[in-house]
Amino acid sequence: MNLILEGIVKAFWLIVSFDREVYEIMFLSLRVSGIAVLIGSLLGVPSGATIGLKEFFGKRFLVSIVNTFMGLPPVVVGLLVYLLLSTSGPLGAFQLLYTPEAMIMAQLIMVIPIVMGVTISSVSSIGKAIREKALSLGATNWQITLKVLKEARLGILTALIVSFGAAISEVGAVMIVGGNIRWATRVLTTAIVFETELGEFGLAIALGLILLLLAFVINWALTYLQWSGLRR
């Protein structure tokens, strides 16, 4: 009990004193997961919308594959990206292992199926009605897609919330491909593992609190957006 209290006090101090290392770790976490979610939604939303709106052979099979990959274990993704980026692997020439870019890649692979899956389900639930109405008004395919996306924005925001939460709290993949290098690839989750091993429980608890706080602020912002979207 003593340890936990000490940890919370230390956490408070680290946060209010703007400890340089803690803040750098925090910003790296935000950057890695933020970029992964951004690129992931740029790729996942259009492809998810296409799959959700179009009827084609094997659609059900494709959707179940996407849904399976939504539950991809991060460590497996980490292993895969590690083997790809290792100097003796197929993408070794780029020398990306143990860099933030490698961590973004790993999280991107995790995030894309989540964004795609949620987009598919929310688009297909409203797609039909809108499509018929829009067609009767003489809209082009492109305009229909945009309109459906607009109406499905609540579901897409949910996709962003879920995938960002998964990305920033994930530890297995970033540990493997990032290597937890101080001042370079140490993010909140890997730092918590490391500091716990060293017995720096204060720092570990501080980092944990910051992680919670970040997740809360971002979820709050997105939920706010979602609700204000509902009222429109």
Next chain:
Amino acid sequence: MNEGFMEGLEEPMGGKSVLNYCRYVYKNITPTYSDKHNGASLMNQRTKILVLSSTLVVGVILAAFSYTQSSRQQSLVLATTTSTYDSGLLDYIIPVFERRDSVKVNILSKGTGESIEIVKRGDADVVLVHSRRLEEQFVADGYGVHRVGVMYNDFIIIGPSSDPAAIAGGSNAKVAFEQIAKAGAEGKAVFVSRADRSGTNMLELSIWDTLGLHPSDKNSAWYVEAAAGMAAVLRMANEKNAYTLTDRATWLSFRSQLPDLTVLVEKDQILLNPYGLIPINPEKYPQRNFKKAVALAKFMISEEGQRLIESFRKENETLFHPLARDFQLAHKLGFPDQEYEVAWYDSQEVELSFVGKMALSSIVNHEIALKGKFELFSFESHS
């Protein structure tokens, strides 16, 4: 449904220049006078905000990307053991090297076995490890070159102060291990093993081996295989009131957090713990930064580096002792070619940072500096 949504968006005109794009955005998104007088203006306002804010977000992220790209100076990946990193030694001496050579050293803190595997795949530039058998295998397989001894400390056997196996005060590791195994079989003692192919683990396994015991072969309740770093295993031993083998540096660094543990056996010859440094073979992986790996080795074994290592203290005790220039001791600890390797490193010229270059050119004449630089490109071993 918004009324304005069907209005045809004008295609960007012909060329793809930024200017044309801006015109296009302006034309289609900025509300016009007539817009303000019908329902479309609200939506356009919203779209405009959306476009502007997403442009801003993309811009910030692109800037972050280009920042990470441009700030990537020369870097070096050092794969090392948890004992050198977790004890704080590397955080103490590496910044000195980084400043002087203007290079960023990325440290991977793993066990000896894992570190060596990482360099074998070409994912790090240099290892600093402690397992003679694995190191020599690594060099013999052609992955590493110019193995050199840097420093040493020693292993100790620690355990609960109650000492159920009654090994306290001994100086024979084998006898102590035998007694722990006996007490363990009777259910009185627990031993925590690193079980991660680290240098510490390799030594521990070799001691069991010479005793003809193989506790990891079967599921024995007294032998706990943690698969974790030294600090984590020490903590686990403290929680479980167990025995373990540890290097002295990690023990001293964490002693204050381990109230239930004490040193029981020390000062056995087989418990000496030398650390070797091996750069990656540049012929195997030319894309790695061999030059800086050599520079790091050169720094670690230099008089200055050795002094720094010795001056690193925790609770007023020296954690690592210099080894590089004590050739006799180095021979004894498994570095038969120490004086040749030290001479080879000493003969290597290091590319200095800009400040260093200025200092150099003001002292020595230009021709010598050029000649030194030329030598840097001919990596010939002594053999």
